[in-house]
Every structure is written in C-alpha cells, then in structure tokens.
Amino acid sequence: MRTATTIVLLFVLLIAIALIASGIGPYPIAPLTVLDVLTHRLFGTSADATLSTILFNIRLPRVIAAGFVGAALAAAGAAYQSLFRNPLVSPDILGVSTGAGLGAVIGILLGLPVLIIQLFGFAGGMVTVMIVVALARTLRGSGDVLVLVLAGIVVGALAGAAISLVKVLADPYDQLPAITFWLLGSLAGVKANDVAATVPVVLIGLAPLILLRWRIGVLSLGDDEARALGVNVERIRVIVIAAATLVTASVVAISGVIGWVGLMIPHMARILTGPRFDRLLLASIPLGAAFMIAVDTLARAGARIEIPLGVLTAAIGGPLFVWLLARSRKRLVP
Template identity: 65%
Template sequence: MSERRLTPLLLAGLVAVLLTGVAIGPFPLSLRQIAAVLSGGGDSQSATVLWNIRLPRVLAAALVGAALAAAGAAYQTAFRNPLVSPDILGVSAGAGFGAVLGILLGLPVLAIQLTGFATGLATVALVLFLSFSLRGGGQVLVMVLCGIAVGALAGAGISLVKLLADPEQQLPAITFWLMGSLAGAKRADVLAALPAILAGLLPLVLLRWRIGLLALGDDEAKMLGIEATRLRLMIIVCATLMTSAAVSMAGVVGWIGLMVPHMARLLTGSRFDRLLPAAILTGAAFMVAADTAARSIALTEVPLGILTAVIGAPVFVWLLARGSRGWAE
C-alpha cells in the first residue's frame, strides 16, 4: 500500500481507537457528550471524567505505545536483528530497579517516576561505557552482551528490593507496577514524559533515511557516507530516552517494541523512512486498545504487561508464520 494511502488510514484508525478509549469506562461517555465537553459545554461530571481521568490516561497510553514501537523499530534496524526490542540494553530492567527502589523508600509518585527514568538512562550509560572500554568495544555484539549482563544485575536488584519490601503494602505496589499499568496516569505524568519522548523521537524522524541505510551493513553504509558507529550511538541514546520515559510512566510493558514494528513492516516493507511513521501510529493505537481492554474486560483491572503478553505472543508467532518478506529487504 502506498504511503499516501497508508498514513491517513492509520491516523483515522488511531483517532477511532482514541475516541473509543475515551468513551469506554465505568462512567461511559457518548460521542455527543465528548463533543460537548471539548467545545466548552457539557455537564460538570462528564467534564471531570474526560479532562481529569479518561483523556490523560488515553494520551499516556498513546505516548507509551508510540515511544516503545519507535524505539523497537529503530533498534531492529540499527542492530540488523528482527528479534531486538527496546530493553535489549537493559533500560527496562534499570528503570524498573529505580522505580521499585523509590517505592521501597516511600517516595512520592513523581519522585518514583523520575528515579525510574534516571536509572534507566544510567543503566544504558553503564552498558555503553563497558562496551567501549572492553576489547573490541563499540561492536554490536559486545553492546548486546553487556546489556544482557547489566540487565541481569538490575533484575537481581529488583528481586532484592522485593525481598526487603513490606509484604503488606510495598510488595503489592511493586508487583503491580512491574506488571505495567496506567491506572494512575494524570496530566502531570503526560506533561512530564512528553519532552523526553519528543526529544528521542524527533532525531529518529529527521534522520530516518540515514538510519535506514544501517540495514545494508556498516561497510555499505560507510561507502554511502554514513558513520555507522556514531549513528547507532545516537539511535541508542534516543531510544533509551523514549523507553525510560515510557517505563517510568507505565511500568514494564513488554512485547510492544518487539511486535508492533513487525506489524508495521507487513504494511510498509522494511524501508525505515516508511516503517517509522507506521510503527508510531500502530504502536499508539495498539497500546490505547490494550489499555482500554485492560480496564474493561474484568471487574478488576488487568495489568498491561499480562495483557500485552497474552495478545503479543500469539500475534508474534502468527506474524512469523505469515511474513514472507525479509526484514531487511
């Protein structure tokens, strides 16, 4: 499908999912009520639900989905590996460790999010430092292996914090956060995460044609005037910013960064300049739909991480079975 047709269709689908997410909930809102509130009218109860509860949560879900999908698409192209996800360098485990440590220390919600964001960045900074310090540093394989090691260390730290946490109050909060949720998303959370996500996303969008050349291999990219190591480092920094911001706001939500780029690739092919916008829109719509289902399919809210795994694993297997295109074609 041509880009001129695909992008409007994906935008229309995202708008439809956003409206559905805003309308569905314990206090349902009709399209007429939504339109009345957005135009400055409507009753006070509908306005409170829309502005203070429903809209911040839906926008937070869209931001998280777009950030994780864009980071996953960039990582898969930069590392030339279709099985790479945004947490390949340990950013999710690092952000999770910071957040659960904040819960253990009794910090307020905003401080917990900032701690998770900072430790996510620090984890990837440590991975890069180790990979460039080791013999053969800067190579993709060295980075990935360092990421696995540091991520495992952060995971051990999470286990230690869970062991030390109060089993009556802190441990349930830690467990629920690690499974992913947007139940407490507020306008302040969206505004706090938005700058980091935009700061990571904008360079990827502006350099999407150059990033696409990395799929050809470092030698071919260098022949075309691309400094592969420097560009890959920039991608890592941008993807880490977005992933840390997403994890600090929503907790650890898996499969989005791995699965959604493959879904978008079936629509656009593997050209990164076309793949990135499709992944952003598809990721945002998928995450909003998943969050809407998480708060609607049962009396108690289903953690996002469980729902995305239940949906993501079968869909990913189906994509692997169906996909006839090579990821780097």
C-alpha cells in the first residue's frame, strides 16, 4: 500500500512539474492558466489564441518529449540493472547510445534533413545492438551475460572512435559545431511531429517491460533460480534487451546523447520503493520523466543561451550519485 501511494505521488509530481515547466519562458504562463487552456482544448472549446499557440506549438511538444526521454532512459536503466544484476549498468551498456550518435553524426556530415538525421540515429542504435548480440552469440563463452556486456563495450568503443573520425572529417565552421552540440544532448529542435513519431515507439518498448515486470524481477535472483520458478530466461532476456534498446534508440534519436539519467534515476527510485523490479520500474518511469522535464526547463530558462542537457545531467548526476553511494555504503562494504 505504501509503495502504491509513493508511485501515485510520483505521477502527481510529474503532472505538477509538467504544468509548471509549460508556463516557464519569455512569455510566463501560470500553471492554472496552462491547465485551463488544456481543459479547453480537451473539451473542444475556444481558448486564448496566443496562449494556445505558445503552449501547443512550442512548449508542450518539448515538455512531452523531455518527459518521454526521461521515462525511457530511466526504464531502460532499471531493466538493464535488473537483467545484468549490476547497479552500475546504464542504457548505453550495449552501445546503443554511441551507435545512435554515430548514425546521427553521419547524417549531419552528409548534410541530410533533420528528420533523416533522426532516422539515422535510431537506425544506428538498433544496428549497433544487433551487432553486439550477433558478436556475443558467436563468441559465447562461460557466461552469456558477461560476453554480451564485453561485446557491447567493444562495439561501443569502435562506434566512439568512428564518431571521432567523423568529427575530424567534418567542416569545422558548420558541421562540427552541429555534431558537438547534438552529442551533448538537446531538445531545442523538437517539434510536434517528432513527438508524434517518437511517443508510439517508446510506448511499444515500455509495454513488454511493464507487462513482464514480475518475470524480469525474477531474473535478478539468478538464471538457475529463475528457471526453477518457471521463467524462460533466454526469451525474457531477449525481450528486455530488445525493448530497452528500442526505447533508448528512439529517444536518443531526437535528444542526442544524454548520460546519467538511466544510471541515477533507478537508484533514486530504489530508495523510495525498494529493489523489487515490479515496483522499481513503475517508480522509475514518472521519476525519470519529472527529472528530465525539470532539467530541460533549467537548460532553456537558466541562462541567456541554452545549456546542453548532457552537461546539466552530468553536473547534477555526478554529485547526486556520489551522495547515493555514500548513503548506501553500508550495503556496498562487505
């Protein structure tokens, strides 16, 4: 009961932060006014044209995008940490973020439109993980999970080297700044069409994680224990990797590479709900969404120029993660 209340409160917090963030900008709008405009749109009645234009064409697409980016990265991080039984695992453990970055920078180098660059980023992340899985199957040794992680590290390193090569070949006055800014993460260019294309993909990826959350939680007990409880370990592992990769690649394609969210948010949720994956996942989703909306709002309103999201998440996530480690030092020290 206490856990259910905590999860409900997290969703209430998410709604409140989204309403506040939607009103912050050069043209301030009170949260109650934002809610009033949304209510008018929901029931098909007329509202102030200026407010509707600002909210529905500019701010709400970005707030929604930030929420889904945070939710996707947090859910993927929680799933990977449970799957690999390692609290230091993040969504890019299989190279998906680096692969998506490589696809996007190639698109920028070729001078392609923004939509095609996003498709290149999505395809790059998916192809990278497919290479990792194929490599792990070819080199399968004493531990499948260990081989998969090591293959992800190797392929991710190669993709990172390819990104560096593309940056060397890029035009230093035009393409290189665009590549650098994209790799640091930003939602400045997100439009309603981007949200419409990304949200269904994220929901498709989150669905199996939510529906199978109890079986995924059993995997944290170990493969033998999970099999004894009737869980098809290999099938669930493939589903988790595919779903987490799908949501990560889809949001990285529109936001760029944003670190720390998938590593840090599950730890924060674990403090609130405990280590059980079924509770952890449901808490990580709203917590990650609220965190990302707050960070994105700070990025666009905290200074004269927009601060890259990757810089802010690292600046906030680093000290916060040290605090989390200090808080759990009794559990970490044998």
